[in-house]
Amino acid sequence: MSDLNTPLSILGGITAQTFLEEYWQKKPLLIRAGLVDFTVPLDADELAGMAMEEEVESRIVVENGLTPWEMRQGPFTEDTFATLPEKEWTLLVQAVDHWVPEVQSLKEQFQFLPSWRLDDVMISYATEGGSVGPHYDQYDVFLVQVAGKRRWQVLSPDQYQDSAIPNIQLHILDNFPVDPNMDWELEAGDILYLPPNFAHNGRALDSECMTYSIGFRAPSIQEALTGVRDKLCEVDNPKDRFAPPETAARQHSAHISKDDIANLQSQLARLINQPDMLAQWLGETMSESKYPEYLVPFNQQELDTAFEHALQGKTFIRPGDARICYYLLEDLESNNSVQIFCNGESLVVNADLAIFIQAICDQTEFDFSGLDLTQDPDLEPLLHFLLRQQGVIELVANEED
Incomplete structure (x- = not known):
């Protein structure tokens, strides 16, 4: 359990309470030297070795590959890496915390946030100039620079148009005006927090660039409605029907009145107003294994x-x-x-x-x-x-x- 009023080095010396009030889901936070005394458990070769395993999810993005922003899906082979260009490619490996305890322990630094929202730790290794293009995520993320240098350029949701480059596999923005106030170079130990929908473009400044991405899952409201509907339908009550009472004669029999809609809203609200049922759906959903x-x-x-x-x-x-x-x-x-x-x-x-x-x-x-x-x-x-x-x-x- 975390004390919300204790200054945290992982947050650059501010308290969790300050972070939650001023930054969480509101604006980015650049944290210099937030990660101290961390021994990087995997080098680039070991990460590449993981990407050759069948059960490990991995991708390679080559900016100028066979197609613009070419994306390749793992598992890979030694020949894959031997034939990559010298620069401008990125290897991404998902859920490294599932396999490497030292990476799993990094998540413990974020116990001031709901652990049930924590996703996996993705590691990206990039050669000089490597990037996955300007994009946005629909969830909160901490970008932890553990080796090398990376330049991050960030835009708030009102600073870009959500239009993507056509005919490529990735959702990469076709517009990204640079904001000089959110243009940073991160070195090993630096951390960048980004709220949902803040567009970001990262580019490796050397060939030792390694970044850990710690994301927080955020199911869509549509997913929640679908899941809650399914949970409600597990209990079949054939007598529970929508049959609004008729309190007065209708001027026109084909008319759906506002009272009819109000009655339907009332019945649906009664079904939804079951905190324990909602908790069961949320708990089972957020605890589902990634694999x-x-x-x-x-x-x-x-x-x-x-x-x-x-x-x-x-x-x-x-x-x-x-x-x-x-x-x-x-x-x-x-x-x-x-x-x-x-x-x-x-x-x-x-x-x-x-x-x-x-x-x-x-x-x-x-x-x-x-x-x-x-x-x-x-x-x-x-x-x-x-x-x-x-x-x-x-x-x-x-x-x-």
């Missing part, structure tokens, strides 16, 4: 073994791809319970376990040997849930160590 196809379900024997090992005190960790959050249910029916969400599924347990759940969400390494399962009847099912959903997994020692 659910890589979550291989455990069989019962594997689950039983993991449960035994947990109680024996074996070390367990939260893997980099696990997403966990929770919601306190406070209506009379739920009797003050807490709902935990993990990788798209949920479980309701006693509210007395809220502190335990908070610890699970805040930490990355666990020792369950002191757990007294008789303390609460929901404790055992909770641990089974976390193991089954792979919110916590056993740390297996490397045989070579």
Whole structure:
């Protein structure tokens, strides 16, 4: 848990409260030397090695390739990199935090923001002049320069027209007037925060340029409406119909009146006005794994073994791809319970376990040997849930160590 009134080096010495009030989703913030004492865990060759793996999502953007702003999808081969031009290309690798614990730990510096909105950490490596073109994102992002130098030019939403270069794979703006007040060179350790829809154009100033992008997911309202609709439709009530009362004779039978619309609005509002249902949709959606196809379900024997090992005190960790959050249910029916969400599924347990759940969400390494399962009847099912959903997994020692 973060103290909102403590100055943070990751924010350049301002407090989280100041950042939230003055910058978050409002205006950019350039932070000089915000990331200190960070040892870069991957060099360019190791990042390229990751991009050759089948399960790792990666792209290469070549500004003057076979086509303008050519984009190639991984996985790549050694020949791919051997035939790239000397300059003006960028390698982007998604979700590096899923595979590299040192990159995952970087996200812990941003605990003053909702962890359930945190997306993956994307790493981009660029040769001199490398760029992915002027574009905008529909979410908040911190651009962390960890090696080399990059020039960033930024425009607010009212400074550019949302028109893209035609006939290319990427959505690159065809207009980008430079604002001298938002034109910065970033060196290793510098950070640039950008709110949603602020256009930005980054270009590497050397061939050692490496940037970590830490984004925050923002589902569209249309996605929310669709998801909530689906959640409401899970409960079929054939008697729940739109049949507005007729309080007076109509002058014309074909007329849909304002009262009819008001009645429809009232019925829909009643359906939507269910905070616990909305929380369930939001929690399950925001905790969905980025790559659910890589979550291989455990069989019962594997689950039983993991449960035994947990109680024996074996070390367990939260893997980099696990997403966990929770919601306190406070209506009379739920009797003050807490709902935990993990990788798209949920479980309701006693509210007395809220502190335990908070610890699970805040930490990355666990020792369950002191757990007294008789303390609460929901404790055992909770641990089974976390193991089954792979919110916590056993740390297996490397045989070579």
